[in-house]
Each structure stands twice: as C-alpha cells, then as structure tokens.
Amino acid sequence: MAALPNIWHLRRVADTAAKACLVCHKPSSSVLITPNNKDYFYVCPVHLKDRHFCSPIVDAAEEEAKRKAELMANEIEKVKKEYEEKQQRKKEKEKEKKDKDKDDKDNDKDDSSKKADDGKDQKERDDKINAITKQSTSASDDSPRIFALHKNFYQMRIDRMRNMEAAKRNRQRLQDPSFFPSVPSGGL
Known part of the structure; x- marks a missing residue:
C-alpha cells in the first residue's frame, strides 16, 4: 500500500450533492480530498476551523498573491x-469661467468641449481601473484551501484504507477455488 499523504485539498460540491459530515453527520458540501484522489471525505466548514481536527497548510505563494491583491485594491482606490x-x-474652473463669460455662444461651446473632456477622462479612469484589476488575481474566499489532519483523524483514514484493502483481498481469495482445502482422498 502506498503511503497516504497527510495533505488534503478543500473542494466544494453542489448543495444537491451534499453528504454526511465525517464528524457530525450533518449534510455538508465541503470535501477534503488527497492530491492523488485516493481518499476523500465530507466535512463541515466549521470543523475546518477547529484546531483539534486539522490545521491549514500555508502556501507562501498564495499569501504573496493575497498581499498583491490588497495592494492593487489600494491602488484602485x-x-x-x-x-x-x-x-x-474642473467644476471649480468651469464655475469661474461662467462667472467671467456671460456670453451664451461661448457657454454653448464650453459645454460641448466639457462633455467631450468628461467622456475622455472617464474613459481614461475606467481603462486604468480595468488594467489594474486584470493584473490582480481574484480569490473567491479567504479561507485556506490545503489542510493537514491531526494525527488521530489521519490515523483513522489510514486504518479505513487498510481495512478496505484487506476486505478486497479477502473477497478475491474467497472467489478463488484453490483457497479452500480439497476433499480428502483415499479409502478407509
């Protein structure tokens, strides 16, 4: 049997596919699964925060990405x-200009140029914001995605896998006719 790594990735399933939590048996849509997909179990999000059940594995690259995302948000602001x-x-300048210019023709020209400038500035601002948001990575939530089970729960999972493999071997043995002893031959 290959050793089962104590690394569990959190996955979410649809609410309609929710199954019983390993700990409390309530329906849960959160699944912990090994990277090689050998073992998985459903668990409530509340249990993931319990320090006696599992502990998050902090990824340095992920933390760096979160920090960059915060910096990008500050830059957007x-x-x-x-x-x-x-x-x-611009509004203050326009007010001063209106006070100086009382001529209607000049005001009409200023309004049309004002609208063009506003549109250009707004487009420039939107372009900057879009460029900044494209650079930042979006995270769906702040909860950790990779966990390590504590030794008791990890040992439970290993024991369960060993028992499943033993049961599978026993079923195969029972189907093999040479497993059973043969009838004695010879006379009395």
Missing part, C-alpha cells in the same frame, strides 16, 4: 480619488 479630485477642480 487611489486612482478613483485622483479622478474625483480632478473632476472637482
């Missing part, structure tokens, strides 16, 4: 603030 400040300054 910064771009939005800059845009709002820019729009505020």
